[in-house]
Amino acid sequence: MVITQPKPFSDILKFLEGKKKIFITGCTLCATSCMTGGEKEILAMKEQLEKEGKEVTGYVVLDPSCHKLQTRSTLKKYKQALESADAILCMACGDGAQTVAEVASIPVYPANDTMFIGEVERIGHFSEACKACGQCELGWTAGICPITRCAKSLLNGPCGGSKDGKCEVNPENDCAWVLIYNKLKESNELERLLEIKGPKDYSKAANPRRVTVGK
Amino acid sequence: MGLAQKLESGAFAVTAEMAPPKGTDFGRFKQCAREVKDMVDAVNVTDFQSAVVRASSLGAAAILVEEGLEPVMQITGRDRNRIAIQGELLSAAALGIKNVLALTGDHPSVGDHPQAKGVFDMDSVNILQTATTLMSGKDLAGNTLTGTPQFFLGASVTPVYDPIELQVLKMKKKVNAGARFFQTQAVYDIELFKKFLEAARGIDTKILVGVIPLKSPGMANYMNKNVPGIYVPEEIIERLRKSQDKVKEGLKIAAEFINEIVRQKLCDGVHIMAIGAEENVPVLLEMCDLKRAA
Numbered sequence: 001m002v003i004t005q006p007k008p009f010s011d012i013l014k015f016l017e018g019k020k021k022i023f024i025t026g027c028t029l030c031a032t033s034c035m036t037g038g039e040k041e042i043l044a045m046k047e048q049l050e051k052e053g054k055e056v057t058g059y060v061v062l063d064p065s066c067h068k069l070q071t072r073s074t075l076k077k078y079k080q081a082l083e084s085a086d087a088i089l090c091m092a093c094g095d096g097a098q099t100v101a102e103v104a105s106i107p108v109y110p111a112n113d114t115m116f117i118g119e120v121e122r123i124g125h126f127s128e129a130c131k132a133c134g135q136c137e138l139g140w141t142a143g144i145c146p147i148t149r150c151a152k153s154l155l156n157g158p159c160g161g162s163k164d165g166k167c168e169v170n171p172e173n174d175c176a177w178v179l180i181y182n183k184l185k186e187s188n189e190l191e192r193l194l195e196i197k198g199p200k201d202y203s204k205a206a207n208p209r210r211v212t213v214g215k
Numbered sequence: 216m217g218l219a220q221k222l223e224s225g226a227f228a229v230t231a232e233m234a235p236p237k238g239t240d241f242g243r244f245k246q247c248a249r250e251v252k253d254m255v256d257a258v259n260v261t262d263f264q265s266a267v268v269r270a271s272s273l274g275a276a277a278i279l280v281e282e283g284l285e286p287v288m289q290i291t292g293r294d295r296n297r298i299a300i301q302g303e304l305l306s307a308a309a310l311g312i313k314n315v316l317a318l319t320g321d322h323p324s325v326g327d328h329p330q331a332k333g334v335f336d337m338d339s340v341n342i343l344q345t346a347t348t349l350m351s352g353k354d355l356a357g358n359t360l361t362g363t364p365q366f367f368l369g370a371s372v373t374p375v376y377d378p379i380e381l382q383v384l385k386m387k388k389k390v391n392a393g394a395r396f397f398q399t400q401a402v403y404d405i406e407l408f409k410k411f412l413e414a415a416r417g418i419d420t421k422i423l424v425g426v427i428p429l430k431s432p433g434m435a436n437y438m439n440k441n442v443p444g445i446y447v448p449e450e451i452i453e454r455l456r457k458s459q460d461k462v463k464e465g466l467k468i469a470a471e472f473i474n475e476i477v478r479q480k481l482c483d484g485v486h487i488m489a490i491g492a493e494e495n496v497p498v499l500l501e502m503c504d505l506k507r508a509a
Contacts, residue, residue, distance in 0.1 A: 151322050152293075152333065156340040157385035159319045160373040160400060163443035169322045181381045196388050199297055199341045199355070 001119065002030040002093040003126040004037070004112040013052060015109040016087060021055045023078070023085035024111075025100055027065035027092035033120060036112045037061075037091030045091060045111065057081040065096030072103040082106070134204035140192045142183035147200075149176035155197035217285055218257040218314055219367040221484075222396055222421040227477055228484030229505060230287060230398065230423055231496045232259040235275035237268065244275065247493035248282050254500045257314055259287040259398070259486070263294060266326025273307055280311045287369060287398075288312050291320025296336035297345065301354055304346055308364030316369040316398065317342035317389075340385070340392045343368055347393035370394040372422075373444035374402055374411035383414050390420050398486040400444040401427035403451055403468075405475055412481060423484035424476055428499055429465035430492065432456045466495060470502035477504060 016022060024042050031037025039061050046056045058081030062071050075082060082088070087107045090097040094114035101108035116128040131148045137155070138145060147153045151169035158177035161168035165178040184190050221228045231251050236244055248258060258279055262272035276286035288307050295303060307315065319339045323331040337345065348355055352363040370389040376382045386397065402408045402424055412422070427445075429435050432455045435447040451468055458464035473485050489496050 151324075152319060152335045152338070154319065154335070154338045156338050156388055158381055159338075160371065160376075161321065161443050162376075164377070168443050169324050177381065178378070181378060190384075193384055194387070196340055196344065196392055198344065199337045202336065 001033060001117070001126075002095065003115045003118045003128075004031055004034045004093050005115055006036050006041075007111060007113055009048060012089065012109070012111055016049075016054065016089065019054075019086040019107075021057050021085045021087075022049055023057050023082050023088045023106075024049075024059040025065060025075075025088060025090045025092065025096075026059070026061040027063075027096050028061050029064040029066075031065070031092045031096065031112065032061070034126065035124065037065075037096075042091060045089065049089075057085045062092065062096070062100070065090065065092035066099050068099050068102065071099050075100075075103060132205070133200070134209070135201060141180050142187065142189070144176055144180050144183065146176050146180065149173070149179070153200075155200060157193060216256070217367075218287065219395070221256045225483075227505065228257075228421075228423060229255045229500065230257045230259055230484065230486045231255050231493070232261060232486065232488040232490075233275070233493050234261045234264055234491070235270035235272065237270075239270070241270070241275070241278055245278065245282055247496070248279055248284050250494065250497045251500070252282070252284055254497055256484075257285040257287045259289055259316060262289040262291045262318070262320070263326070264289075264321075266293065266321045266323045266328070266331075268327060273303055273310070273312075276307065276312045277310045285314065286312055287314040287316050289316045289318055290342060291318045292335050292337040292339070292342055293320030293323065293333050296334055297341075297355055300337060300342055300345055301349060304349055304366070305360070305364060308349075308366065309362070313365065314367045314369065315346055316371065317346065317394070318371055339370055340388050343370060343389055343392035343394050350393075367395055368393045369396040369398060371399065372397045372415075373400040374424075375400070375404070375407050375444055375446045379411060379414045382411075383418070386415060386420075387418060390418055394420065396421040396423065396483070398423045399425040401425040401438075401488060403445075403447045403472065405472065405479075405481075407446065408476075408481065421483040423486040424482050425486050425488060426469050426473060427488045427490060428469040428492070428495060429455060429461075431461045431465075462492075462495070466499045466502060469499055473499075473503045473505070 026037035026042045042059045058078055060078055062074055088104055089111050090100045090108050091111040097110040117130040118126045118128045121127055128148055133147050151167055158175055162175035165175055167173040167175050260272045260275040272288050276288040279286040317339045323333045346366050346368055349364050352360050372386050373382055432452045435452045438445045439447050455461050455464055487496055
């Protein structure tokens with residue numbers, strides 16, 4: 001899931017300076033789970049904007065915001081509310097906001113900061129799990145991603161900066177390499193760690209990337 | 216005799232660490248270098264140690280060569296990608312720098328520019344692989360070099376680490392990638408060091424045990440709490456607490472430790488990290504039962 005966090009409201013107001021009439025979009029998927037762009041959060045945003053003297057001409061929870069064709073056809077249904085608006089405030093991830101910006105003819109502003117690809121540990125608790133490096137390493141690391149969960153993305157084992165199994169960079173985080181070691185030891189696969197991993201091929205992560213199925 | 220020959224001859228080697236200045240004034244750096252010149256086999260220059268901005272290790276190492284000392288140039292993967300690391304290594308060789316110590320590098324978040332982007336394109340093992348590749352006359356892409364560098368490659372290891380098997384595993388990788396010697400994190404407990412040596416037995420390499428002379432009980436407590444891989448036993452802290460001249464007592468503790476390492480023939484040398492008190496290195500070495508290196 002793409003994890004988002006709301007931007008400070010003051011930042012949003014700065015974007016919307018001089019824009020009186022606002023249309024709000026949200027997203028049924030990640031932003032709804034992150035409580036940053038579901039219907040509930042949109043209504044709260046509407047109320048806040050109205051308190052600031054803005055007029056909200058309408059809103060829609062896109063299903064999902066990152067689906068370009070879907071977004072285009074959904075927004076068509078809100079033609080009138082959109083035509084009377086000066087700007088769109090998008091309460092999705094950075095991808096969702098760009099999709100809306102591509103299909104809309106008025107300025108689109110983000111309400112959220114996009115944080116990472118991660119998992120929902122429990123409601124309201126998210127942790128980063130994948131850096132989208134383009135070459136998944138999980139096959140030899142006991143299902144624990146060292147690219148994401150090691151602060152230095154190390155591939156040849158731990159640095160000297162772990163103490164009691166915790167990371168020096170943030171002692172709340174486990175050292176990914178101690179986790180990997182313990183798990184591989186359990187499954188009797190420690191020999192997987194002996195192979196030297198050469199420098200990673202970062203050309204696989206040269207952005208912007210594109211994927212076309214069937215090619 | 217250079218560091219490589221000294222270690223290969225089986226003699227006990229002594230290295231000391233010096234940090235380049237924050238600024239352009241190398242006066243104190245040069246002064247400290249001159250004072251240890253005939254007492255050590257080589258001097259390590261740190262590479263933006265603790266992720267703090269200073270003059271670079273390449274620059275400082277070149278200054279040591281000018282001063283007639285043998286540098287060990289430390290190089291980390293934190294601030295340079297594979298292109299910059301290869302360029303830095305080639306420049307080092309051209310400037311007469313033979314010894315290179317490859318490190319992954321502290322994370323920028325622990326330094327004085329915590330907003331910096333950490334590079335970590337290569338870790339310590341990859342840097343060793345890279346230096347070894349350059350020594351074959353090619354760069355990492357397989358292109359031929361004009362002039363081939365020769366290095367004596369080193370790496371670091373943390374002897375007090377749990378699980379130690381994980382450190383030993385990485386140590387083996389470093390040896391396979393070209394490391395010929397190791398300088399360890401500071402050790403204070405000789406029994407813990409012996410446990411590490413037992414775990415690392417059979418690895419064909421040279422080990423220089425790390426020593427940081429303590430300056431106060433507060434410093435020891437701070438390191439115990441905050442520096443991964445450092446453990447100062449309580450009886451040593453107590454000795455410092457009871458002493459009048461704490462710096463002198465710290466040097467005495469370090470000298471006793473080094474003498475014990477030599478007496479028991481535990482490893483191949485000692486690496487002294489004075490962290491800002493480099494002027495104490497000759498004092499410490501005078502207190503040890505070591506034959507002059509030069």
